[in-house]
Amino acid sequence: MSDSNTTDFTNPSTFILLGVPGLEATHIWLSIPFCTMYIIAILGNFTILFIVKTEPSLHGPMYYFLCMLAVTDLVLCTSTVPKMMSIFWFNSREIDFNSCLTQMFFIHCFFAIESGIFIAMAFDRYVAICDPLRHSTTLRNPTVAKIGLAVVLRGSTLALPCPLLARQLPYCRTNIIPHTCCEHIAMVNLACADTRINNYYGLIVASSTICLDMVFIAVSYTQILRAIFSLPTKDARLKTFLTCGSHLIAILAFYIPGLFTILTYRFGHNVALHFHILFGNVCLLVPPMLNPIIFGVRTKQIRDRVLRLFTHKGT
Template sequence: MQETPFCLRFRHLLPYSMSESNTTDFINPSTFILQGIPGLEAAHIWISIPFCTMYIIAILGNFSILFTVKIEPSLHEPMYYFLCMLAVNDLVVYTSTLPKMLAVFWFNSREIDFSACLTQMYFILIFSMMESGILVAMALDRYVAICHPLRHSTILTNPLVAKIGLAVVLCGCIVVLPFPFLVKQLPYCRTNVIPQPFCAHIAMVNLACTDTHVSSYYGLFVQYCVMGLDGIFIGVSYTQILRAIFILPTKDAWLKTLGTCSSHLFLISAFYIPSIFISLMYRFAQNMPLHFQVLIVNVYFLMAPMLNPIIYGVRTKQIRDRLLRLFTHKGT
């Protein structure tokens, strides 16, 4: 059964150094030990530098997006409301994982309570799911704006935007809810060492000494059925958008209209393309060193929340101009 990057699964990432683990039988461990980057413990300080840099950029960038949209009335539109949802989502993802990761790298603080580990795992899964849902909502906004421009404000009203946001949150909560319950029921008798700097779902499942097919099959269902549907909805939206663009009379009109979708297309690429790459890596490069695989997945996991505000800040003229006016005004 091939595991998938959405839940950061590593079924074949189990052969870490058993000399560092306690192999005494136990059923319900009170704590887990986060190994960090297996095999590169001596370089944790150096590895933490780019991770900490991404954390700072993500915090500053996403808060800048939220502040800019709040103070600029012209940005009080569905597109920017969805962008704010994405910014809040990314901030929670970083806040739920990076502090503990940096504690592992800087202070060798590897121990984490079992309940805290389950909570962190749940947050990772739910906000990955919600990010996919927000990208679908943004695709819907672009579809309405381009295919039905005269009805955009009457179709995507503020109450509807709020309902879409609530639906994304509820969907993520409900779909991901079984994961911590499935993991909590498992008996553990191998080791309590997780070969990751955070509580990845399958890394915890692989420590169990019982049949784990239920967790594996449910993870595949979430990946291919739920998130796969998100990808299909986005594809259908952009198919209709491209059809509407190509019937425009001039090439300049094509480029201008397509430019309004460019930021969202970059976000989709940053979210889905690395996911596909990692899935292929697991399928065809299973002999790749463990530390390299863990590094790649961690960079992917942390890269999108950092890139999202940069992409929209650079590619969206309204946000860029408002930020420039703000800093220029403060500097004068």
């Protein structure tokens, strides 16, 4: 009987998500800002998709990449927030083993996809500013589609080994995950086996999707800034730089918290667990919430279309 119970527990059918350990009494209050951010993210990204679809003048490479970013943000936050809210509101902590692995894949896959889209947007800005005469021929619709497909394939390829490796591990210590979602390292730490491969691979994925992508973006913007500073007038330099402003703000909002989370999770052993979890969730929710606001406010074509939409409704 004892052996049978041990065998069953080694391959648990469900995991228990604790939410935010130590802050269980405040789960209802924590749900308010997270739910608010989620609602804003949903409304904002669907608005971006609707405006680009219905406005023919926005059917161009930059706006296609913006639509890819909106879809990615919708999937990224929806893969975590509904389960988080069920924990906070209904104390529904159980999650099926396969569902847990699926959630893990979606989190890491679409995080990598979002990073790849920022590289694509940086390339778009590089061509538009450094070689404007060839922009329309370089970034045609088939090319944009190929870039989008490459970004999705890269994200999927990088993320798929995480759940596959986690699936092979025996879980004989506990099936309780001290987190609001099935984050890779949080789940792997429950295993009663050597997890060095999982840890090393997780670090490689984090490095390739954050550090390496930041290098590519930095190289692109180095060339962009050189082209901007070579323009003859101050007004021309300012106008050209402002076309990159929304992209740069979105990049900072995505990479700085993401890099901080990775560093604290790997090396910040003295940081409280609830801070890790709360900040990790903020990193998954803040970029999807901010991106439509940033691009909507700073992109004149989108801003004007939104104003016309509400003006017509008001009249």
